[in-house]
Amino acid sequence: MDNMVVLKNISKSYKKNVILNHINVNIKKGSIYGLIGENGAGKTTLIKVLTGILSPDGGTINFVEEKRNHLPRISAVVDEPAFFNSLTVEQNLIEHCKLLGILEKEKIAAIVLTLGLEKHKDKLAKNLSLGLKQRLAIALALIGEPDLVVLDEPLNGLDPEGIMDLRNLIFKLHKEKITVLVSSHILSELEQIATDFGILKDGRMIKEFSKAEIIDSGIKLEDYYLKIKGGK
Numbered sequence: 001m002d003n004m005v006v007l008k009n010i011s012k013s014y015k016k017n018v019i020l021n022h023i024n025v026n027i028k029k030g031s032i033y034g035l036i037g038e039n040g041a042g043k044t045t046l047i048k049v050l051t052g053i054l055s056p057d058g059g060t061i062n063f064v065e066e067k068r069n070h071l072p073r074i075s076a077v078v079d080e081p082a083f084f085n086s087l088t089v090e091q092n093l094i095e096h097c098k099l100l101g102i103l104e105k106e107k108i109a110a111i112v113l114t115l116g117l118e119k120h121k122d123k124l125a126k127n128l129s130l131g132l133k134q135r136l137a138i139a140l141a142l143i144g145e146p147d148l149v150v151l152d153e154p155l156n157g158l159d160p161e162g163i164m165d166l167r168n169l170i171f172k173l174h175k176e177k178i179t180v181l182v183s184s185h186i187l188s189e190l191e192q193i194a195t196d197f198g199i200l201k202d203g204r205m206i207k208e209f210s211k212a213e214i215i216d217s218g219i220k221l222e223d224y225y226l227k228i229k230g231g232k
């Protein structure tokens, strides 16, 4: 499978704290890339560098053009979901579409259905539960039909039904050949979702591997992770 994004030798420090230490990342086109790492390993920082929220101190990020003059479009859900609190779910989607110049009512209706927001579309964003805010943030990220969707800890705040819905949604994106990067601490869930993985430890990418490697190892992702990072 061809790469969609290649990060080479990426470094990032906050003052004297080295957070990303000469990191290489290869995200294959059409893959679901599970980013793993303990608290503080640098996952969010890496995601922010990848999505252009932060500039790296060094290294390169190459997006592979599929067609001439078509760089992949990226959408990300990072940190606190961002939307207009005093607008409803539907109004938020309309405003976002206006910004993107793609106001199509059918598209909004479809995304509302896909994200299970139908019952909640007239609620003000500020009155949504954490899980529903997460769903709205994902809806906003998807409406522009990106090539790469980046979800930082998307399972946080979701109930079991929400987790199942998100899993199905990611599978749906995968079928549509959209590349997905997802970070999570819930390795049992990531094992079901992802096709490829990267383990960050102390600011270094210590291993990238495919799901086939886990299957061949005969052990669960969690045990594999502990083995690689030296915990077992």
Ligand SMILES: Nc1ncnc2c1ncn2[C@@H]1O[C@H](COP(=O)(O)OP(=O)(O)OP(=O)(O)O)[C@@H](O)[C@H]1O
Residues within 6 Å of the ligand: 014, 019, 037, 038, 039, 040, 041, 042, 043, 044, 045, 046
């Ligand atoms: N704006 C900032 N200024 C200074 N240090 C920061 C800043 N943002 C993050 N850090 C530090 O960078 C390190 C990596 O943080 P990051 O959020 O990337 O880790 P993470 O792997 O996403 O962790 P978690 O799983 O807990 O979300 C942490 O030690 C954090 O305290």
